[in-house]
Amino acid sequence: MASLFCQSVILLCVLKRVGCLDCGGFSTLSAEERGQIIFPGADRGYIVWSVYTDDKWHVIAEFGNVTAYGNDRYQGRLRISSQGSLIINDLRIRDTGRYRADIRDDDMLCSSLFNFKVQRKISLQDIKINYVMTNREPCHINVFCTVHGIKAVVSWNISHGEGTVAQLPFPSWHTFLYFDEYKGISGSVLNVSRVNPELTYSCTAKTRFCTASRSVTPWEYCQQGKISSENININYLITDEEACSVNVFCTVYGIPVPVSWNVTHGVGAVNQLTFPHIEYGTSFNEENKNIYGAVLKVLNADPELTYSCTAATATNATSISVRPWEYCQQGGTLRDRSYTIENTIRLALAVCILLSGSLLSYCHINTELN
Numbered sequence: 560m561a562s563l564f565c566q567s568v569i570l571l572c573v574l575k576r577v578g579c580l581d582c583g584g585f586s587t588l589s590a591e592e593r594g595q596i597i598f599p600g601a602d603r604g605y606i607v608w609s610v611y612t613d614d615k616w617h618v619i620a621e622f623g624n625v626t627a628y629g630n631d632r633y634q635g636r637l638r639i640s641s642q643g644s645l646i647i648n649d650l651r652i653r654d655t656g657r658y659r660a661d662i663r664d665d666d667m668l669c670s671s672l673f674n675f676k677v678q679r680k681i682s683l684q685d686i687k688i689n690y691v692m693t694n695r696e697p698c699h700i701n702v703f704c705t706v707h708g709i710k711a712v713v714s715w716n717i718s719h720g721e722g723t724v725a726q727l728p729f730p731s732w733h734t735f736l737y738f739d740e741y742k743g744i745s746g747s748v749l750n751v752s753r754v755n756p757e758l759t760y761s762c763t764a765k766t767r768f769c770t771a772s773r774s775v776t777p778w779e780y781c782q783q784g785k786i787s788s789e790n791i792n793i794n795y796l797i798t799d800e801e802a803c804s805v806n807v808f809c810t811v812y813g814i815p816v817p818v819s820w821n822v823t824h825g826v827g828a829v830n831q832l833t834f835p836h837i838e839y840g841t842s843f844n845e846e847n848k849n850i851y852g853a854v855l856k857v858l859n860a861d862p863e864l865t866y867s868c869t870a871a872t873a874t875n876a877t878s879i880s881v882r883p884w885e886y887c888q889q890g891g892t893l894r895d896r897s898y899t900i901e902n903t904i905r906l907a908l909a910v911c912i913l914l915s916g917s918l919l920s921y922c923h924i925n926t927e928l929n
Contacts, residue, residue, distance in 0.1 A: 584671065584672070585671075585672045585673075585674070586671070586672070586673050586674070587673075587674045587675075587676075588673055588674070588675045588676075589675065589676045589677070589678055589767070590650055590675075590677060590678065590768070591650070591677070591678050591680055591766070591767075591768035591769060592650055592651070592652060592677055592678065592679050592680045593649055593650060593680060594650050594768065595646065595647065595648050595649075595650065596646070596647050596650060596654075596675065597640075597644050597645070597646050598644060598645040598646075598658060598660065598673055598675075599644055600639075600640060600642040600643030600644035600645070600660070601642075601643050601660070601662045601664075604662050604663050604664030604665075605621075605622055605643075605662070605663045605664075606621075606622075606643040606660055606661065606662050606663075607620070607621040607622070607660070607661040607663070608620040608621070608629075608639070608645045608658065608659070608660055608661075609658070609659045609661070610632070610656055610657070610658055610659075611656060611657040611658075611659070612656060616659065617632075619632065619633070619637060619645075620637065620639050620645060623639050623641075623643070624639070625637050625638065625639065633647060633654075636648045636649050636650075643660075645658070645660070650677045651677065652677050652679060653677075654675070654677050655675060655676045655677045656675060657672065657673065657674055657675070658672075658673040658675055659671065659672050659673070660673075678709065678710075678766060678767070678768060679708070679709055680768070680769060681706065681709055681711060681764055681766055681769055681770075681771045682771055683771055683773055685706050685707065685708075685709060685764070685771065686704060686705075686706055686762060686764055686771060686772075686773045687703075687704070687705045687706070687707065688702065688703070688704055688762065688773060688775055689702075689703040689705070690702045690703065690777070690780050691703075692780070692781070695875060695876075696875065697752075697753045697754070698753070698754040698777075698778070698781035699751065699752045699753065699754070700751050700754055700777050700780055700781065701727065701748055701749065701750055701751075702715075702748070702749040702751065702760070702762075702775060702777055702780075703729075703746060703748055703749075704746055704747050704748075704749065704762035704764075704773070705729075705744050705745065705746035706744070706745045706746065706764045707744055709745065709764075709766065710745060710766065711745045711764040711765055711766050712745070712764070712765045712766075713729070713745050713746050713747040713762065713763070713764050713765075714726070714747055714762070714763055714765075715747055715749045715760055715761070715762055715763075716760070716761055716763065717758060717759070717760055717761070718759050718760065718761035718774050719757075719758065719759035719774075720755065720757045720758040720759060721758075722755060722758050724749070724760070725749070725750040725751070725752075726747055726748060726749060726750065727747075727748035727749075727750050728748070729745075729746040729747050729748050745764065747762065749762070749777075751777045754777045754778050754781050755778070756776075756778040758776070758777070758778070759774055759775070759776045760774065760775055760776075760777065761773070761774045761775075762774075762775070785872060785875045786811065786814055786816060786870050786871075786872050786875060786876075786877050787877055788877050788878075788879055790811050790812070790814060790870070790877070791809060791810070791811055791868065791870055791877060791879050792808075792809070792810045792811070792812065793807065793808070793809055793868065793879060793881055794807075794808040794810070795807045795808065795881075795883070795886045796808070797886060797887060799858075800887065802858065802859050803857075803859060803860040803883075803884065803887035804856075804857060804858045804859065804860070805857045805860055805883040805886050805887065806832065806854055806855070806856055806857070807820075807854070807855040807857065807866070807868075807881060807883055807886075808834075808852060808854055808855075809852050809853050809854075809855070809868030809870075809879070810834075810850050810851065810852035811850070811851045811852060811870050812850055814851065814870075814872065815851055816851055816870045816871060816872050817851075817870070817871055818834075818851055818852045818853040818868065818869070818870045819831070819853055819868070819869055820853055820855040820866055820867070820868055820869075821866070821867055821869065822864060822865070822866055822867075823865050823866065823867040823878075823880055824863075824864065824865035824880075825861065825863045825864040825865060826864075827861060827864045829855065829866070830855070830856040830857070830858075831853050831854060831855060831856070832854035832855075832856050833854070834851075834852045834853055834854050835850065835852070851870075853868065855868070855883075857883040860883040860884040860886075860887055861884065862882070862884040864882070864883070864884070865880050865881070865882050866880065866881055866882075866883065867879070867880045867881075868880075868881070
């Protein structure tokens, strides 16, 4: 019994000695896609390299030579150094896995295991930019810079102009609103108060092997979707000339925005009709699809009252003021601020009648001459 114990101790010591000299136990290695990895070899004995795939170990190199399986799997990208190191060039994602080095020396066997991961090369397409506007005027904004599926250190800095950089922890509570899942996402949140139109920020994503950056100008986000007075159209329809009752149409073409009326001068009530209104639709039925607006109904227009139509987007609000009483003084039916639709139609009809009369006269004179 004592003899067996002694033999076990001797064997353990031998294995420990071999392991210290030639074996590395268990190691975790990583390298970048399209790069190179060198698995360390042994300074003595013979070494056999294997990869674990399809639920079993496959020998890919032994005694300094690459096996047929190794050639087939790695397609000429695999070689063995004079010290027995395993070298894989032009790494692919599928090269990720477990590798084993079996070192044979003086009839003893020692193994080193490697858990190897090929890290995908980061590119501009991997960096995603999103933003949330927290205040419209002045413009305050949070800009999210994220990298999906790649462990990276993400940070912001100013690439053009002078200012300070305020970063929020990631993930922040805003993240849950804009990303279905945040596991496996690396990122950083840029917090910008009172956005400066002159500042450009750069988001940099850095791994052990490479760096990629994308630049943004938050001011451009503040300007997106802004509406101006040129986008607002005012038309009116007098429903009762004697009592001066007017329907005033405030419309915005092509921009989905809420539109509303209010009194800006004087004291009075605001009565809004549903939009699109039947009378507005009758006159503009070809373009009703992308029209957003509100209809102000005014009965017995007060010459002292001024109304304001406001269209508001996520970034700004614009208003136009009108006095319905002035429309009653102009008379007519459905009118635009700059021209009268009916007068245009009358002018076109007059031109047609004139041309028709001229043509008939010409034909009559020509007939008489013949």
